[in-house]
Amino acid sequence: MSLILKEINEKCLTLTLNRPEKRNALSADMYKELADELKKQQQNPAIKSVLIKGAGEHFTAGNDLAQFAKVESKAELHSTLEFMQALMQFPMPVVAQVSGMAVGIGTTMLLHCDLVYCDTSCVFSLPFINLALVPEYASSLLLPQLAGHRKASEWLLLGESFGAEQAREFGLVNDVLEPEQLAAHCQKVVSQLAAKPYTALRHTKALMKSASDSVNLHIDKEIEVFVEQLKSEAAKEAFSAFLEKRKPDPKKYC
Amino acid sequence: MSLILKEINEKCLTLTLNRPEKRNALSADMYKELADELKKQQQNPAIKSVLIKGAGEHFTAGNDLAQFAKVESKAELHSTLEFMQALMQFPMPVVAQVSGMAVGIGTTMLLHCDLVYCDTSCVFSLPFINLALVPEYASSLLLPQLAGHRKASEWLLLGESFGAEQAREFGLVNDVLEPEQLAAHCQKVVSQLAAKPYTALRHTKALMKSASDSVNLHIDKEIEVFVEQLKSEAAKEAFSAFLEKRKPDPKKYC
Amino acid sequence: MSLILKEINEKCLTLTLNRPEKRNALSADMYKELADELKKQQQNPAIKSVLIKGAGEHFTAGNDLAQFAKVESKAELHSTLEFMQALMQFPMPVVAQVSGMAVGIGTTMLLHCDLVYCDTSCVFSLPFINLALVPEYASSLLLPQLAGHRKASEWLLLGESFGAEQAREFGLVNDVLEPEQLAAHCQKVVSQLAAKPYTALRHTKALMKSASDSVNLHIDKEIEVFVEQLKSEAAKEAFSAFLEKRKPDPKKYC
Numbered sequence: 199m200s201l202i203l204k205e206i207n208e209k210c211l212t213l214t215l216n217r218p219e220k221r222n223a224l225s226a227d228m229y230k231e232l233a234d235e236l237k238k239q240q241q242n243p244a245i246k247s248v249l250i251k252g253a254g255e256h257f258t259a260g261n262d263l264a265q266f267a268k269v270e271s272k273a274e275l276h277s278t279l280e281f282m283q284a285l286m287q288f289p290m291p292v293v294a295q296v297s298g299m300a301v302g303i304g305t306t307m308l309l310h311c312d313l314v315y316c317d318t319s320c321v322f323s324l325p326f327i328n329l330a331l332v333p334e335y336a337s338s339l340l341l342p343q344l345a346g347h348r349k350a351s352e353w354l355l356l357g358e359s360f361g362a363e364q365a366r367e368f369g370l371v372n373d374v375l376e377p378e379q380l381a382a383h384c385q386k387v388v389s390q391l392a393a394k395p396y397t398a399l400r401h402t403k404a405l406m407k408s409a410s411d412s413v414n415l416h417i418d419k420e421i422e423v424f425v426e427q428l429k430s431e432a433a434k435e436a437f438s439a440f441l442e443k444r445k446p447d448p449k450k451y452c
Numbered sequence: 453m454s455l456i457l458k459e460i461n462e463k464c465l466t467l468t469l470n471r472p473e474k475r476n477a478l479s480a481d482m483y484k485e486l487a488d489e490l491k492k493q494q495q496n497p498a499i500k501s502v503l504i505k506g507a508g509e510h511f512t513a514g515n516d517l518a519q520f521a522k523v524e525s526k527a528e529l530h531s532t533l534e535f536m537q538a539l540m541q542f543p544m545p546v547v548a549q550v551s552g553m554a555v556g557i558g559t560t561m562l563l564h565c566d567l568v569y570c571d572t573s574c575v576f577s578l579p580f581i582n583l584a585l586v587p588e589y590a591s592s593l594l595l596p597q598l599a600g601h602r603k604a605s606e607w608l609l610l611g612e613s614f615g616a617e618q619a620r621e622f623g624l625v626n627d628v629l630e631p632e633q634l635a636a637h638c639q640k641v642v643s644q645l646a647a648k649p650y651t652a653l654r655h656t657k658a659l660m661k662s663a664s665d666s667v668n669l670h671i672d673k674e675i676e677v678f679v680e681q682l683k684s685e686a687a688k689e690a691f692s693a694f695l696e697k698r699k700p701d702p703k704k705y706c
Numbered sequence: 707m708s709l710i711l712k713e714i715n716e717k718c719l720t721l722t723l724n725r726p727e728k729r730n731a732l733s734a735d736m737y738k739e740l741a742d743e744l745k746k747q748q749q750n751p752a753i754k755s756v757l758i759k760g761a762g763e764h765f766t767a768g769n770d771l772a773q774f775a776k777v778e779s780k781a782e783l784h785s786t787l788e789f790m791q792a793l794m795q796f797p798m799p800v801v802a803q804v805s806g807m808a809v810g811i812g813t814t815m816l817l818h819c820d821l822v823y824c825d826t827s828c829v830f831s832l833p834f835i836n837l838a839l840v841p842e843y844a845s846s847l848l849l850p851q852l853a854g855h856r857k858a859s860e861w862l863l864l865g866e867s868f869g870a871e872q873a874r875e876f877g878l879v880n881d882v883l884e885p886e887q888l889a890a891h892c893q894k895v896v897s898q899l900a901a902k903p904y905t906a907l908r909h910t911k912a913l914m915k916s917a918s919d920s921v922n923l924h925i926d927k928e929i930e931v932f933v934e935q936l937k938s939e940a941a942k943e944a945f946s947a948f949l950e951k952r953k954p955d956p957k958k959y960c
Contacts, residue, residue, distance in 0.1 A: 346877025369600025623854025
């Protein structure tokens with residue numbers, strides 16, 4: 199079965215991350231498939247919205263770390279970048295339906311979605327610092343803008359995870375629902391979008407995204423540092439420790 | 453009786469939208485009168501603040517749609533633009549006293565006021581999308597900055613209205629008061645402003661408004677799309693449907 | 707005993723404002739000492755964080771007004787500027803531990819800290835307007851960005867003070883603690899920082915501070931107006947009145 203499920207319904211393209219046994223951890227192939235589908239549908243006038251969700255209990259555990267640990271250059275991150283760009287450039291509203299864990303890029307991608315609904319079980323985290331890495335895809339720009347520099351520092355410098363209520367309070371998600379109501383609520387939202395006029399929807403989103411130039415510049419800045427850090431001894435030690443389920447050795451890590 | 457009441461008291465210029473039988477819907481003449489008065493008083497050293505409010509139960513139902521439906525060009529929106537520019541450029545603090553409905557430009561203008569107080573009855577809405585239109589006067593820039601992209605999407609892409617408590621939580625209004633206390637509270641605020649030193653007040657506001665260049669550029673961008681959308685079949689159908697109190701025909705509208 | 711206590715512990719440089727009998731009001735000498743120490747330690751690889759706090763009940767009552775009242779030129783504000791720049795440029799996370807009063811620059815400097823914890827007793831205020839002055843060190847840029855233009859107006863145009871809960875809600879502080887738990891909590895935070903990898907921490911902070919060019923430009927703009935206002939009759943009257951514990955004479959002040 200495909201790791202990405204695609205379905206078009208009610209003028210909505212639903213993309214389901216479908217690797218529940220790995221908490222929907224994202225591999226290079228999955229990014230590629232998401233990117234291709236988003237690019238293929240972006241000018242389809244029959245599509246008024248995209249819905250992204252995870253199969254099973256969790257949204258996504260983020261990057262597949264086993265794969266990630268082997269990355270040596272920016273080129274190897276290409277499919278991730280391609281997906282994130284396709285997401286950011288998608289001209290119609292993107293809705294995210296989030297339950298359980300949203301780790302790393304699982305939280306980062308929400309910053310590039312238009313409407314996000316989560317359930318009370320959600321835990322968000324951006325634990326890059328704990329892997330000796332830096333934030334990516336403009337989260338180091340957009341989170342301070344969204345929640346203020348200090349709250350963003352808690353998440354990015356201390357690497358603290360946060361729950362659904364904080365995500366709502368600081369504007370990362372629109373609403374928090376009971377787990378059994380989340381899917382129905384997101385379906386209601388995509389139905390509402392389906393009933394809106396296509397061109398006005400597209401123009402409105404474009405006007406709201408007018409700061410995208412500075413976002414793209416920032417992403418470039420981050421990715422340079424990200425790859426540099428990925429090759430550092432500290433990151434290599436953090437990855438090894440993670441995969442071997444042990445504490446990192448402070449001599450190599452700190 | 454004039455549709456705009458003007459009064460100077462306690463170093464405060466009070467402007468009352470006075471068309472309660474139409475929920476203070478704003479006509480081109482009313483915009484013109486507001487613009488003229490603001491421009492006339494902007495260098496008056498005897499004025500330390502402006503207070504804007506509505507007569508009767510509501511702040512304003514926004515643009516007079518019967519009139520609006522006939523607009524064919526940017527030139528016809530001139531008096532609205534003139535009012536909004538006079539509001540944005542007013543050098544002393546502008547206070548808004550908001551009860552009941554604040555629709556469309558009734559909510560948009562609050563983004564350009566310095567202090568906004570509303571009562572528990574307030575409903576804010578920016579239903580441009582439902583008229584196949586786009587946001588105007590930098591609301592598509594300022595609302596994402598204020599409340600985050602996702603909350604702003606709820607208001608601008610879904611066209612959802614919101615109450616006093618959300619307006620407070622996301623920083624559109626300073627405080628929510630009981631209806632019977634709202635007017636007295638606003639009077640207290642303009643009295644406080646009257647007791648502040650004129651030049652420091654003026655300089656402080658100017659320093660706080662330093663991003664106004666990007667706001668003005670954004671307004672130009674929005675207005676081009678706005679006029680284009682206003683002439684679209686979808687908007688014409690939405691306006692007809694609204695004025696005829698029927699649902700828009702999806703064939704023309706979607 | 708020195709007015710600034712310095713201590714290095716757990717890879718954290720702790721700076722204590724130590725003038726409790728004057729509520730830690732900051733003199734030119736104190737600014738200079740803070741600036742020198744921050745500059746001296748900024749490349750020290752053994753330091754992973756800075757902790758700033760006040761001795762006794764209060765964080766700081768802000769600028770020493772008796773001294774401030776005599777300032778005639780920008781040059782005389784040099785040590786303050788030097789401190790603020792050293793604070794803004796410090797490459798590792800800066801934590802503030804705030805109790806009691808945080809007045810003027812005592813609130814402003816928190817906007818340039820990365821993690822701020824306060825206790826339930828805190829009162830924040832930026833009463834520049836009441837001294838016929840304007841905001842400084844980018845507070846007139848950063849507060850509107852953080853809390854929205856309207857909330858910032860309440861603090862900067864009306865000069866209203868605010869409590870711990872509002873500071874938390876609008877993102878000036880990360881958390882509000884019971885007075886007896888504040889110090890221990892801040893120690894826990896600096897310990898957490900001590901365990902993070904040095905380079906990733908430094909890069910992450912740098913990426914989060916990428917808007918610093920516009921912040922610096924804004925500070926220049928503010929300081930010009932600030933000095934102009936400081937020499938105005940209104941400010942001189944406000945300072946005299948404050949030091950003589952009387953109301954300012956409206957003829958000179960308003």
